[in-house]
Ligand SMILES: O=C(O)CCC(=O)C(=O)O
């Protein structure tokens with residue numbers, strides 16, 4: 001896969017093996033419009049997940065959209081997709097075209113302020129396959145995104161800007177974890193969309 005061409009690599013882009021970051025995938029204005037549409041129109045829920053045998057309320061809002069058969073288990077939480085929203089379909093088309101791949105679902109995350117976060121994890125569920133390509137879009141408040149190697153502990157920190165596209169692919173989920181930490185500084189809201197291709201294991 002080739003995401004960057006010599007002459008159109010935007011400033012501060014990052015391309016290291018299986019992690020590609022493109023800050024200006026969308027203009028600020030377009031990113032603001034997507035942010036508002038997502039905040040106002042997606043069916044946000046604060047889910048409970050099981051962690052170490054305990055029910056925990058997750059520190060962010062989530063919504064799962066996709067094709068009807070793209071059922072997903074996320075941290076022990078079975079998610080049945082909501083039917084596609086037009087804004088999500090538009091963004092999905094752009095990503096599919098750019099990355100020359102297909103997505104059948106998206107996990108939307110809404111971080112309302114600096115107290116909302118996502119802990120260390122890998123998106124390595126069986127249903128994603130061994131080397132999933134995940135397209136991660138950011139709209140609204142920029143936030144720090146951390147990646148940590150599972151064996152060496154090597155850390156990479158990126159600031160995900162509004163309108164940026166981050167692609168996680170290849171062996172990234174096998175070898176690395178990632179997280180979106182809380183901040184002590186007050187922050188505005190951020191919407192993140194992670195487009196995925198879920199394999200329906202029951203019917204295969
Ligand atoms: O909000 C982000 O940038 C990360 C989201 C994420 O890792 C996920 O949805 O699995």
Ligand SMILES: [Fe+2]
Nearest residue numbers: 121122123178
């Ligand atoms: Fe993730």
